[in-house]
Amino acid sequence: MACKMLDSVFLCLGPCQRPFKSQRTATRSSTASIFHSKWDNLLLKGINHRKVIIPLRRNKVIQAVAAPVRPSPADSAEYRKQLADEYGFRQIGEPLPDNVTLKNVIDTLPKEVFEIDDVKAWTSVLISVTSYALGIFMISKAPWYLLPLAWVWTGTAVTGFFVIGHDCAHKAFSKNKLVEDILGTLALLPIIYPYEPWRFKHDRHHAKTNILQEDTAWHPVWEEEFETSPFLRKAIMFGYGPFRPWMSIAHWLIWHFDVNKFRPNEVKRVKISLACVFAFMAIGWPLIIYKTGIMGWIKFWLMPWLGYHFWMSTFTMVHHTAPHIPFKYSDEWNAAQAQLNGTIHCDYPRWIEILCHDINVHIPHHISPRIPSYNLRAAHKSIQENWGPYLNEATWNWRLMKTIMTVCHVYNKERNYIGFDELAPEEAFPITFLKRVMPDYA
Secondary structure, three states: OEEEEEOOEEEEEOOOOOOHHHOOOOOOOOOHHHHHHHHHHHHHHOOOOOEEEEEOOOOOEEEEEOOOOOOOOOOOHHHHHHHHHHHOOOEOOOOOOOOOOHHHHHOOOOHHHHOOOHHHHHHHHHHHHHHHHHHHHHHHHOOHHHHHHHHHHHHHHHHHHHHHHHHHHOOOOOOOHHHHHHHHHHHHHHHOOOHHHHHHHHHHHHHOOOEOOOOOOOOOEOHHHHOOOHHHHHHHHHHOOOOHHHOHHHHHHHHHOOHHHOOHHHHHHHHHHHHHHHHHHHHHHHHHHHHHHHHHHHHHHHHHHHHHHHHHHHHHHHHHOOOOOOOEOHHHOOHHHHHHHOOEEEEOOHHHHHHOOOOOOOHHHHHOOOOOHHHHHHHHHHHHHHHHHHOEEEEOOHHHHHHHHHHOOEEEOOOEEEOHHHHOHHHOHHHHHHHHHOOOOO
């Protein structure tokens, strides 16, 4: 019995449940499975209500009954709204039925979203070249205290080059495939990305999205890997914690320069791309240093490159990482669920979306990579009209980033993710630090 005193009147109430909206986990970083287990346990056990006698000063007897609000089922709209608020989402989609196929979704898209428009395609190139040139000019003229703003702009602009190469790799830029290969290679040179190795690995990411051990983008940490050694454990915690917005640098190094990671029929094209990248480094970097010195190389190349990797890392983790989105083994994987239900649409400030050619409009891109970047918004509108209840949507915010960086760590089949601070609380300073310092507003 829970008892509380109010103005000398003792009110003894039986065990009761608070209304749903007050049911919250201890922190914003709790995982979806915690909610499931709470509600499931309540629903299985039931809630015992008893009539109680409440004595008052005047010896009146009032009969009261505790009448709690029934918690919402785990698949209800109210429950998903609660999770959306916890994780920093606008909407968490309801589960996609198992009988829906990826072809069912593709068939609802209008044919015009797949059409290549040369004028729009080359306009995107013009936007990226112009914005990047403006960024270099800003860096050259800005006083030291404005350089961070110039670097942010230039790093965002060079991300547009990546998106152009991205369209070329998906055969969504031009009807001329040689043009796509040449332009794709050139577009990725300023960020030292070898076009063909990245294309081969990225194609597998689309074919194996959110499949454990097979997706070539990011995936959860394995508990066995986390327990390997104290040094590796600490490195992983920093990498998936405070350094996560730059983790694409590690991915870039690990996945794209080792010829042994590719199939025999891919190796020739991989070597050509690597030769182009090394030639750019051998010619471009010394030229920058010769003209501007080593500090000029840092100002004009390194800092914008780090800005690019911030967006590369942020887009990647936001698109596919959330406590309620599972990674699965191939024998239980469903393509439609992974691409429609397991990919996240996130809105950013409009200037970022323009410079990055709407790469954030990511759900239609995973429904069909052949949709050009300039048609992604039209495709997303169609998907919203036909499949709206199943979509995961957000506006970029602190709570969303905090959830990803402090919760989505180690793979767990039942809970999707377990946080580092739960597995190794005494060593989890990088994560507890983020929980303290990162704002919690959406």
